[in-house]
Each structure stands twice: as structure tokens, then as C-alpha cells.
Amino acid sequence: AQRQPLIDQYDHKQEEKKRQREERKEMTLSLQNLLLSKSVQGAEPFSGADDQDPSDWLDEIETILAIANVKDDARTPIAAQCLSGDAAKWYKQAKATIDGSWTTFKEELITTFTATTQKLNISTKLQNRRQGLNEPVQSYYFDVLGLCTKLDHRMGEEQKLLHLQRGLKLSLA
Structure with a gap:
């Protein structure tokens, strides 16, 4: 008989914790939505x-x-x-x-x-792209891959590799 008040008290505390978790979850979602709308507006x-x-x-x-x-x-x-x-x-x-x-x-x-002139400009940049004298390989690599993606987001790995190799410094190629 004495256990029932303890059980009720425990159940009440559990319900209170659950309610607080739900409130925090709702607040977090509201803050995320507010941040998102402000960011998107920007x-x-x-x-x-x-x-x-x-x-x-x-x-x-x-x-x-x-x-x-x-x-x-x-x-x-x-x-x-x-x-x-x-x-x-x-x-x-x-x-x-x-x-x-x-x-x-x-x-x-x-x-x-993506305008035709844009595609042509990107293609020209890609064809003429060469690794700079003091340019790190990593910088060159990411720049060429970015141009490849802009030119054709479905470009195959072999084609990307050809573009990368074409502009590498002779000491690396």
C-alpha cells in the first residue's frame, strides 16, 4: 500500500521529464526554422x-x-x-x-x-587550365574538378582524369 504513492510519484516525474523533452524539441525545431528562414532570406x-x-x-x-x-x-x-x-x-x-x-x-x-556562352567559357577555362608554378596540386585538383562539374555534372571519371593530367606540371605528370 505504501508503494503506490511512490509509483505514482515516479510516474509523475517521468511524465514531467517527457513533457520537458517535448518542449525542448519544439523549441529546437522553432529555432532551426527561424535560422533557416533568416539564412534563406539572406x-x-x-x-x-x-x-x-x-x-x-x-x-x-x-x-x-x-x-x-x-x-x-x-x-x-x-x-x-x-x-x-x-x-x-x-x-x-x-x-x-x-x-x-x-x-x-x-x-x-x-x-x-546554364547559358551556352557560360558553357563555352567554362569549356575554354578547362581546356586552358594549367597548374601554376607554385600552385599546390590540391588547389589545382579541386579547381579542375569544379570546372568539370560545372561543364557537365555527369562527366565520367576518365574524362575528369584526362583534364587533370593535361594541366599538371611536367614534373608531376
């Missing part, structure tokens, strides 16, 4: 103008979304809020095809808004 809107690089814009947005710990299935609608002008019009038309897929959104955005 990002440059993407309109699809010729002077905007969709890959660079996506890198910025992905960094914001990763910091906020946003899962892939929630990224597309958040990123779409940062579209303006022609890019916003494009998204309204492509929304059904994209179907919320973050990977599809990125691929379609890059394909649609």
Missing part, C-alpha cells in the same frame, strides 16, 4: 539571368540547407522560395516533373539556366 535570389551561375547559387543554397540540417525531401520547396523572375516561372511549369526531388531540381535548374 541568400541571393536566383532569377536565371545570364550573369548568374546556377551551380554557384545551388552551392550557396545547399550550404544553408546543410547547416540547418534540412533533409533532401524538404529542400526543393525551400529553395524554390528563393527563385525569382524567369526561374520562378520555370519552376511553376516544371514543378510536377520535378515532383519534390532535390536531385532532379538541381539537374533541371542547371540544365535550363
